[in-house]
Amino acid sequence: MGKRIKKENLKRLFDDISKEYKVIAPVKRGEDYVLEEVKDFSEVALDYPTTILPAKKFILPYKEPIFALDGGEFKELIPDEKIAFFALHMCDANAIGRLDLVFWNDPYYQARREKMLIVGISCKPIETCFCKSTGANVLTNACDLFLKADGENYIGFSMTEKGRKFLSQLYFGPETVDVREVKIDYDEKMHLDIYTIGRRILEDYNNPVWEQTAKRCLACTNCTLVCPLCYCFDVIDETFIVPNEGQRVRCWDSCLLLSFARVAGGHNFRKDLKARYRNIYTHKFKTFVDEFGVPSCVGCGRCITFCPADIDMRETLSKLGGA
């Protein structure tokens, strides 16, 4: 059941949320859109193609202190923030839902996640989108509240108690709208049978597509940086000038980097870029599916947009069959 909200009333919803949460929303910066903290509703972009970085930059920050090294002791640094994402696209909200599967027992992730509010919004799929192929085009309870476009206005849906609290406010409704399923439906430029392809990766391990694509790949790691579901990390101890003081930080890493699988003695289990490039796909479409039943890709298309070598993940996948 949904409840209507007039476009001009979104400001009241936003202001209500702002009272309780630090609100992160898409805003226009130059030609691009980015997610950042927004205090004034007028800055929010309701209609945008996609943001450069996904919500990951706030949930698993690029560099996060996890312990203070205080006089040689490890002191936990559990984050204490109440974040609301406002106007997140379905794919990005579902990406958080999939990260939840990995980090269910990670105290840093959960400290943020438990207090978090996610408000999703309808999008207009662009050329690089393939969320349908990845099953991330359907509303799930990763969104607490979802705003489905309805002409000029919106219909709100609450998926959790946290969302219901806002949906019951008077700027929604009063009458309810009967909608069975909320999903983003469109003709994908290339539809992929992701699960079949995922199985094929190990069966057809030496498919020429890996060699061919790795030849073009610059190993710049752009694709893994912008991906809402690339969560590989490194852990580093940093010391300050004072002895015995410092911090242990967790920071983004990329399995495309040469050092990622190197061990002492210099042996590297994925020395060739071909092996490292393939590893992105094995993890996303095979390992993650085996572990959690869904791919660790929501088809947001960022890796396609930001690849300087014009590598299109969909093309790589389609060469494995099952397109």
Place this chain on the structure above:
Amino acid sequence: MENIYKPFKSKILKVTEQTCDTKVFRIEVKDFEYSPGQFVELSIPGIGEAPISITSSPHEKGYIDLCVRRVGTVTNALHRMNAGDYVWIRGPYGVGFPFETIKGKDIVYVAGGIGMAPLRSSLNYVLHHKKDFGKITVLYGARTPADLLYKEEFDKWAKECNFLVTVDSDKLPDGKPSGWKGNIGVVTTLFAKLNYSIKDAIGIVCGPPVMYKFVIQEFRKAGMPDSSIYLSLERHMKCGVGKCQHCQINNRYVCLDGPVFNYADAKQLPESI
């Protein structure tokens, strides 16, 4: 929520020098249950964290031994520490050797270099429960006589099992002769010295990455089925708990599903060895 990354403080009880680059650190632990083949994450605040196998056997209580080769940041810092200093530990992690499945069987251990560390835990455990197992053989290879670990236990092992040692070269690291009278050659040359059939034995292997292929060839030549071979694999690790992705081999995690793998499974897994 319990913090899966938080190590606990433990005292170094004793440090024994093994070779010029390897020392054994005895570390105090309380109520610490583990099985041979498992490892811990060892932290030194401000320096970092590294995965290290437990080299003592579970029948020894109140402490764990870690046999550590000095190769980088954490291990160098550890080598500068002494009895009475503190390190930080979390674990034990991973799946060790499957004792229930191999009970009653003959065992052939093949260790190369620092690979002796995890195998020693299993070996001493098996020797401690000797009546539960068949004939035990150890094939151990090191670079030079000066690199051999646990020399003080050689006599005991020679008495309690079929213990064969070899070195790649009998020269000392400085090039001088060592007076070594034993076998010379890589560890696989020791297979020729086995005077009984190991067809029905269990093979357990740990060593440098290059070693596995050659040892497996020898086991196969001896008629051992792949499912009787267990490998302890090394990978770069950052978390030890299945999150950071560093240790991933296709759809397996060395930190969770290993480090011990059955070869019948590992051979299905590209990039495993």
